Amino acid sequence: MPMTSSPAATMASADHATAHTLLNCLLREVSGPERQSVVADGWLRLRLPRCGVLLRVGLRRASLIGAHRFTGPVSEQRDGAWAEVSWRELAERVQRELQLRTGVRNDEFLDQVASSHAGMTAALEAKGERSAPPAAADTTAHDAYLASEQSLLFGHRFHPTPKARTGSADSWSRFAPEAGARFPLHHLAVRQEYVREESARPGALAALDRQGGQRGQDGQGAVPEGFRLLPAHPWQYAMLREHRVLRAALARGEVLDLGPGGAEFAPTASVRTLYDGRDFLKFSLNVRITNCLRKNADYELSGAVALTRLLEPVAADLAARFPGCELLREPAYRTLDLGGERQLIEGFGVIVREGLAARLRPGLTALLAAAVADEYPTSGAQISRLLPDVGPDRLSAWWRAYLDLLVPPVLAAYFDHGVVLEPHLQNVVIGVDPADGTPRQVLFRDLEGTKLVPEHHAAALAALPEAVARPLTYERERGWDRVVYCLLVNHVAEMVAALADRCPGLEPALWSAVRRVLCERSAAHDHPPALRALVAGVPLPAKANLLTRWARRADRHAGYVRIASPLASELLSEAAHVSEATHVPGAGRVSEAGRVSGAGHVSEEAVHACEAGHGPEGPHVSESAHVIHPGSSR
Template sequence: MHPSPSPAEEAVAAGLADVRPSLGPSYAAALDGARAAVLTRLWRALAFEPLPWIVGRECGPDGLALQLAGGARLEGPLPDPYATGPYVSELLLDGRPYRQPTRLVTALRVPHGEDFAAELDGCTASLALSRAGRPAVAQEPAPRTTWEWEQRVVDGHPYHPNCRSRPGFSVAEQLAYAPEHRPEVELGLVAVRTEECLVTGDWPEGLRDRGRILVPVHPWQAAHVLKHERVGSGFAAHPLMALRTLAPADGGAHVKTALSTRLTSSVRDISVYSIETAAAVSAFAQGLTERLDGRLHITRTLGAASAHSPDLAAVLREPPEVYADAAAGERVLPVAALAMYAPARSAAWRAEFARLALSVCLRVLDLGVALEAHGQNLLVVLSPTGAPLRLVYRDLADIRISPARLARHGLPVPPLSGRLVTDDVAVLRRKLFGSLLTGALGATAGSAAGFAEALAEAGSLPATADTEALLTGPLPTKALTLMRLSPGVPGDLWAELPNPLIAG
């Protein structure tokens, strides 16, 4: 028996009836799968995150039982912290089955749970909409460009319960702007007097006009946030999986736009700090890659501009394709898309990729930089036969830089201060391990068993204290649900996942 639709599920169905009625049956058929996908991610969070209202966990041969403050009992299957496929179709709260994440969280009656339940409701409905618009794989031509691969990533974040959250977007706007629906988006331009604009790097002449800076603006931002700004005609672009970053249809630099709404965990505006530091961080990163024997490329930030507001800013970034030799048959795939790349399904390929990613990123960490190497920021250059050759990293806005480690290796310390700079070992390791290990590599493997196999076969890694910590202790991951349930707590919160290399 199918549960009755939730408020957000009904709202999306009504929106489809108005703007795309042909998708209605596919959307209805996708709801059960979307509920299971979000419920699986939620169960992972409940099983492993330090949520204060979970006072006990009992693991038995048939599943896991959580004892909740107040005496309630929540039961489900044995959790796999690295699984990407849905394996939870229902959870039992005091014996009563729940199949919809929003209704389960509402029934838990935890602090801030009402808002989180509404977020999960919207996410489930948006995920079903995303899946409803997905063409059958057999009917699609093979992707030729990186942006085409990115738009194949339909389900969003592999582990976040808010994996496909689109708050503030109507059904028509999701269909018009979300990458999984494969639209072409017309970016607008806002003219800002040069003296009123913060610009770093080389802002192109094509985006200047008679003493003014032309800032590319996402149409959603123009309609909902910049209502009183003068927006001119711009250019067509393909949205990448980040939604607010787009590849111009005519080629050239990728454009990261401000989008003042919350997607998964964060509001996607562009801080003034990011604009101020963009050129210095990019130049520093280019120098760092010289120590890596060509195994890592970091896309350059070409220019950045802000009207001294996080709501009106843009960053122009080198496209990752410039680091692949197309004439020789090389291509670039974002790691998040590897699940759809047939060679990556073999254990041998995953081990080879893990060896490349770990050896490079651990070396960069030892030199003094923790990359946020999750499946969206990290890309892999493939040979004509599909072998992983080298890495490309993009978006330097949230890396961490250690002056002490840089100095130890005789590397210049960039002229930076603020949140990017830290010598705290725990912060540096969490940044890398929580993105690369418990994010990109775990999701590529798709299960704890597959992840353990890939790590075990990866072979020798750099002999550093960071490697020792990776191999011998639990692995950090962002406590994404705890963060959503802790609205007054700034910054990231963390959980620990079992290390698949450690038996028991």
């Protein structure tokens, strides 16, 4: 994999990253919709009208979808002058504004922001303490993949507390992906009659049973006859080992504590899903990360296996129609059932997910999409390092290839099969050509967020227990919002941002390419009204992470705010014109049909702008450019 660096944003501090994520959320969910923000002369100015505060922050680059790139500290206007405010002071002002706006108090908000800041600080320190990455020639595909999974130092930039978490600092240093953790599993042997398991196909549980074979090879205690091996996350076992029901079962010999052993696993971006290079194992972890405790609910254990069965023909159809698209199945789970004790059923439930080798084409290198789209070069997967020293033509070609892999199967799953995939950045793995970084394949993962539209699957859902079937469904409109949010707002918009950081004038052409793919898919699906409206540029649903966190609602009850879409052809034409007028040209003009003139050719002026648009701090915003955030006032 190419690992050399190229111009990109320098690494942020935890102070600035915390402040910038708070501003992102304010802009998207509060100040933008209330028309209390403006982008002009290289600054974002944002008002908190109820507490009478005016804030500003410098811009590295303005964005057509309002996902701007900030730089430096946040300042507050006091007595006609600008004074810097710390991340904690900013959080206090956000807390005050939201309390006045909603009439609701949230006394844990500041602590959660502080926890997130501490998480970022720890991640940056751990990265600094780890040895330098090997040279490109010495980096294996497995190393590159794990590095991408473990590179998300700052988390979701539109979440107010992206690294908030419970648990001790020592535990996080041992088990966090950002710390580069590797560790063996803790193993229990459970008498057969106390094991609960399901599988969608023969051999699916071998991923769990082979851990016992590894123990035997290492000279450790084997699993006795009449018992089944139950691997556990060592952190989870430490939290549950004193449970009275488990202690009693251990005392009676119904459960045997075999201790740690076997192959080492590495935590992926979700923290609780572990990978040993062969299998993914998704464990419960009674730790709160951002909004929720990360556990496999009882219904999710059976639901993963049920979905794997139901989605097999869907996945096969999508793979046949859209070569380069694959779904990682979750064909089995196992847990222990000691008299129906729910805390133990859920706490020790482990879901088997297919490893990369089951679906990844030979010779490709897998990279987490979130790492490729990261704002900062935290790993060799980030776009500035994946595609070093390339110009706008190459960036545009990469983007067209990626869109053709990503977008069609997601829309076909919804319109043809009534399946709501959840292709946000942490749920997509990209298979790239190691020679030049070209995307060749996308793998969709994590069935927890995959849902079924009931009218498409009535018979299959009726055959399941109601407690399992109900959480597997979304009504059609809710499902469409989820598809659009995950696909366009969370994923495509962030990848556009990463590419536009390389060449600021390219953003209108990147969105034109998105519109081109959506137009093609609309025609392929006989122009369904929802997709026709999307192409026309109706507002897009954006998950309201700040307001959800403030209301202390569970993540599954999160609502959406509507943000202005960059897909309208008139907006794209105007944006391309503004880019040219401000000497940061776009990649050609955009026609009324939303296509880039010249069939993907990028002008010589754009090449010069791409080269000139990067200083030591990354791409800049022209002081003469006046770009109004959608829905804001000047």
